[in-house]
Amino acid sequence: MSFSRRDVLSAGLRGAVALGGLASLASLAQAQGSGTPIRILVGFPAGGGSDAIARTLADKLKDELGMPVVVENRGGAGGQIAAQALKAAAPDGHTLFLSHDHSISILPQVVKNPGFNPATDFVAVAGFATFANALALSGGTPAKTVNEYVNWVRSKGGGKGTIGIPAPASIPEFLVKMVGDKYKLDLQSAPYRGSAPMMADMLGNQINAGIGSVPDFIENHKAGKLRIVATIGARRQALLPQVPTFAELGFANLDDLPYYGIFAPVGTPQAFIDRFGAALSKVLAMPDVRSKLTALGLAVGFEPQGQFAGRVRSYTQTWERIIKASGFKAQ
Known part of the structure; x- marks a missing residue:
């Protein structure tokens, strides 16, 4: 700079x-x-949706910024390890965190001592997309709709079933509970260390269903290797016009969409935040980038710092109400 x-x-x-x-x-x-590179921390292993998104952006950001931009996977604990690494990093513009809602809005509410506080340790840089969480069924599951899945669990398992989730105490875990409560099923969550290992077990028919993000599932859904049967949001996803929303199935309070954005350690110079935001805006306007991210199931749209910070606050407050209503206790 x-x-x-x-x-x-x-x-x-x-x-x-x-x-x-x-x-x-x-x-x-x-x-x-x-020439010191900018590190973009990702809280999940290579091969998952967040990793693919980060690498797509980093490839173009290096040219816009005129300096190396590298992706560093710090997988584990649902992004908690990466978030802790961001807190520990120097606020010099060389360490950023690409994260969706879980690490920023959910983890601090479900973990007693997460090791970071987004409100005081991080600063929002910019948002770049929203997406939908979804319920997907593995190829070995004969059901093709939520109702068929519910009937299959009742007939095969006596009402007991297991649904994979990419991280414990996450929105997917709360969705598992909501599905079980609505249909009076005994559904248990099977937490993984990210979406990639969960997907591997789904594709190998080790688990019959999973709840994660549309970006996690979309390629295998297109290939017919699994089936997305419901998504959150106020309307159906553009990539999945035949798939109903949870709201259509009678679930309430699932209209707010999760977000993706960039965060920096508190104290990072505003000049860098402005410069990075401008570069990200240009990258998101590139047709090939928009095409890749859209194909992953994202609704792409640049949000400058103030607007994105407001989205994060609102989303956090929505899920704070849902989590409290569920009776969940921070662990």
């Missing part, structure tokens, strides 16, 4: 209080000029 003489003079005129900030910006500019 470079700063003009006018920028430096303007900053200097703000007085002694601003000198520390100016020094920080100068250090940032020097560091970025050295």
